[in-house]
Amino acid sequence: MATAKINWLKIMLLVTALSVPTLPVRADFSQTRTTQIQLRVDAPSGTAEANRLNGFAISGSGIDASGVLNQGSNLNPNTQFTAPTNSSPFNFSLNTFSSDNATPVSLTSTGNNTLPAYSKVSVTNGGNREGLSGNISRSGEGTVTPGGSGTNAILTQTNSFSVFENSNF
Structure with missing residues (x-):
């Protein structure tokens, strides 16, 4: 009888195992x-920007100017600038610029580059x-x-x- 129970148990386990779907x-x-x-x-590179104009620029405060400032694009040499005599603060800036003579330029791969003395120059060696x-x-x-x-x-x-x-x- 014990053998029959064991066989019956084996059959039940087999049926249960076969009835459970397998999951892929x-x-x-x-x-x-x-x-x-x-x-x-x-590669080497550079820029040289030539100024094409003549002129001047004046800025400041607390300064007196007498006479005409310019003669065409140039500063009038007869203009008189006077600073205060009472210890008042003042500032004054005068910049003059003249046109550059345009010159052809070539850059070399050795880095021995010469650019003309223009107003704005930038060089990067190779x-x-x-x-x-x-x-x-x-x-x-x-x-x-x-x-x-x-x-x-x-x-x-x-x-x-x-x-x-x-x-x-």
Whole structure:
């Protein structure tokens, strides 16, 4: 009788196991890796802006001026400026400027650049690639080594990992 109970128990467990639906389970893995290296050596550059006008500019307060200030675009040399004699505060500024003679200019890659003595001058020497480097390994990892003046090294790395689980209940 004990054997019959055990067999009956086995049959009940088997029926129960077969009647429970199995749940399919699936996991998806996604990986994206992007590595970008940008190395740049700047060329020499410069600007020289020539003044095309003659003239002057006067500003201030507390000063007396007698006579006409200008003769055309030039300051009248006969104009008299008088500061106060009673210890009152005053300020005075006089700037004169004349036109520049335009001169052709060329820039060289060696950095030995000569620009004319114009009113506004700006020069940037070119970079040198010595020391500037970048590398991307087989695994996608990047490294950069900055160079000297006039160089840029930019490393951009993006890593994305995603796991999607899809289960039907």
